[in-house]
Amino acid sequence: MSIKAIKAQTGFSYSTISRVLSGKADAFRISTITREQILEAAARLNYRPNILARSLRLRKTMTVGLIVSDIQNPFFGELASRIEQDLRFHGYSMILCNTNEVPENEEFYLKLLVDRKVDGILIAPIQTAEWESMQILVRETPVVLVDRIFADTALPWVTSANVEAAEEVTREILGRGYRKIAFLGGPPETHITRARFKGFRKAVVETLGRLDESFVLSKGYTAQAGREMMIRLLDERPDVEAVLCVNNLVFYGAVGPVNDFELRQARPVMMAGFDIGEYASLMKRPLISADQNLAELARSAVGLLLEADAGAADAANHLTIPVVIARHRLP
Amino acid sequence: MSIKAIKAQTGFSYSTISRVLSGKADAFRISTITREQILEAAARLNYRPNILARSLRLRKTMTVGLIVSDIQNPFFGELASRIEQDLRFHGYSMILCNTNEVPENEEFYLKLLVDRKVDGILIAPIQTAEWESMQILVRETPVVLVDRIFADTALPWVTSANVEAAEEVTREILGRGYRKIAFLGGPPETHITRARFKGFRKAVVETLGRLDESFVLSKGYTAQAGREMMIRLLDERPDVEAVLCVNNLVFYGAVGPVNDFELRQARPVMMAGFDIGEYASLMKRPLISADQNLAELARSAVGLLLEADAGAADAANHLTIPVVIARHRLP
């Protein structure tokens, strides 16, 4: 009823009105007087185009979906925020979907987004490989993986230099004289845990000759998992001197038990983790954080997706972003 | 092209196919054999309805927008997550918009959501009153305010019992013998800051007879603001004994300076704040946290919105949810 209303007011046709309203007046050399009348009527009637109708007609929604596993995690909060800003800069809106680390939700949202005819999907997947229905959906809509990725896939992805970062942090810990060093991981088959453990193991094996398996735990990416792993570790290996946590939440979960332990034993435990970022200032303890470059991760992911959307040949579509090591309260 | 494809395969008409596919087969007493053929063809062709077309036709998108000020804040992360779950339970999707505490973005997103024909909007506003263009937009789409609200508005809202919670926390601090107690607020004209300060002042004045204004600061809701306020407070009133922070981020920003101060002065400062939640376990310090009931806040907000969407008479549409006081590392 809306262009129609302007038509009723001004007497111009659908096409002319549509042209003026979507900024194509110049291209069609619409007369100034006509433009003015149309724009005036539009303003007066408070005209707003119906995006649904436009999208249906153009087969383009100017919307992309972002699927993350845990929006309560400030890491994903920042990632989502940055991606949204980048997308908005390019004229796209974002629909944010939160799977809460539940694999079934991943399929649900993927379908939802495809049904909504989004122009593309960014996903930090929970699952460890392309599942069946994903294969089908992906044929319709460009998908880019970010942060968490599948090891072997033709899909474009962008992730951090996880192996290198974990190795560097571990070497730093070893360089400070700690020997009994543990790793608290997420689900063992996930890319992030595998990559970070790989770097950790490399540094330990190359420095100490061997890795003591009783120092390696893996359970999940949540604070709850971190807490449980740490309690178990301190119980089974009370001689532990340092620990590397696979992500921020595992670190946050582990801190409590470590604090208690230190009080009882009067001996500090060195802690390190990924993406502690700002939250390092809450703690009085020394710590090392490998902070991913979220700005770059977001920018690259959006870049890859928009390229894919524009139908670009998938050239260099696998990107790895360096990680920055930050030392807190350390000499 | 999609119902059309099934039509081509089965020979049935648009109407019959549409009826079967949208579960109205019983109502129209479509014969079993027909249903089977249609469903079989749909499955084979991997049919998915075009939501855009359906929404355009039905004038209903089954989507609501949520506008928050800072999605990097785990508080809003949890709020968004809970609201999304509740909405999903009722069959709605959610578009999440992040204003980053920038007022202009608020208007931008409000327009965007209205243009997208969302069925309703939930918003935790930055601004302190209904601004002009909001008035217009709101005529088209139901809006419910959550957490941050406007003091005097006919719009439905749900918020926490902020005055009472702040008062209770302050009395608890005073009851523990602290006298020189400060308040770190957000922007002074915002509802949350006003309400929490009101409770704080009431407890202080009733207990001590008067409130020393040099213990009251207000700047913003970010960690940066919290840090700056705390540094200034410790500089100007180094005799301060306790501090109540208006929200979690202000608390997080304030912790660093307080830690340093305590080390220098060998005297502890009691800290309290809102919605510290899980993050309390990161810190070794005693603290008091007034934790909002996010589950209930989310549930109520969604309830009010769906009622408004259903066109219910706006009966009791202003809800206040109790807050829980949590003591950490305190006798």
Place this chain on the structure above:
DNA sequence: ATGAAAGCGCTAACAG
């Protein structure tokens, strides 16, 4: 129990 046809609001040939 099924079909024909109109219309949601918009854009883009095509026509002048």
Place this chain on the structure above:
DNA sequence: CTGTTAGCGCTTTCAT
């Protein structure tokens, strides 16, 4: 420079 018209994919009277 402007207008006519078809059609995006779906739902829904109104017929039969």
